[in-house]
Amino acid sequence: MEFENILIDIKENIATLTINRPSKLNALNKQTIKDLHNGFKMLNEDANVKVIIVTGSGEKAFVAGADIKEFADFSIEKGTELARIGHETLFDFVQNLETPVIAAVNGFALGGGLELAMAAHFRVASLNAKMGLPEVTLGVIPGYGGTQRLPQLVGKGKAMEMILTAQMISAEEAKDYGLVNYVVDQAELLPLCEKLANKICRNSSVAISAAIKSVNANYTNCVNGYAVEIENFGLSFGTDDFKEGTTAFLEKRKPNFE
Secondary structure (H helix, E strand, O other), rough: OOOOEEEEEEEEOOOEEOOHHHOOOOOOOOHHHHHHHHHHHHHHHHOOOEEEEEOOOOEEEOOOOOOOOOOOOOOHHHHHHHHHHHHHHHHHHOOOOOOOEEEEEOEEOOOOHHHHHHOOEEEEOOOEEEEOOHOOOOOOOOOOOHHHHHHHHHHHHHHHHHHHHOOOOOHHHHHOOOOOOOEHOOOOHHHHHHHHHHHHHHHOOHHHHHHHHHHHOOOOOOOHHHHHHHHHHHHHHHHHHHHHHHHHHHHHOOOOOO
């Protein structure tokens, strides 16, 4: 598959998806969102890919926001459609992907960039990373899930402060607030993400997919997350991975998940 604004590299069971618009600080435009959707979809359907790492090209930016020129003259109807399509094709799509996604935040993650990082299943940042939702400085609000995912991750009060002041926070502050899991030097960012990905690769992909679905259920309106967990827990007992995992445990050996 041909892509204009992303690069994909697969090594064994780990795929690295790089947003590649360095001259625009990897800003999200329509084509990039389309490429990301197709790239994530392709990797999710590849049985050999067990973890996806998403990052930005260069050392300045993960994604420095959306491409404002594309929507500066939009009407109410076009703005609503822009957000709806974005949620469906990328941000909700990534959050609900069966394959785990790690965001390697290698610089500025602003607006849609932070929203993409928050849609990933967890985040690792480099020391130079800066994160924020500056949309109110443009007279709009975060439209790709920022008003929902940020409070889930850092709490309502801090999310309100970040959104209403539009101020950026440092990587260390993001770690203190629970927005990112680790902060490392730029050179250590991808190696750490790959180390974490390798740990994930050793586990059951079937169980991991069910775990993602169950955790996400807790943040879905009108869904009982406990009921989803119970259902997925029960379904696990009918999988080949459960048979292999329990047999390996009883035989005191490492499991070999297909």
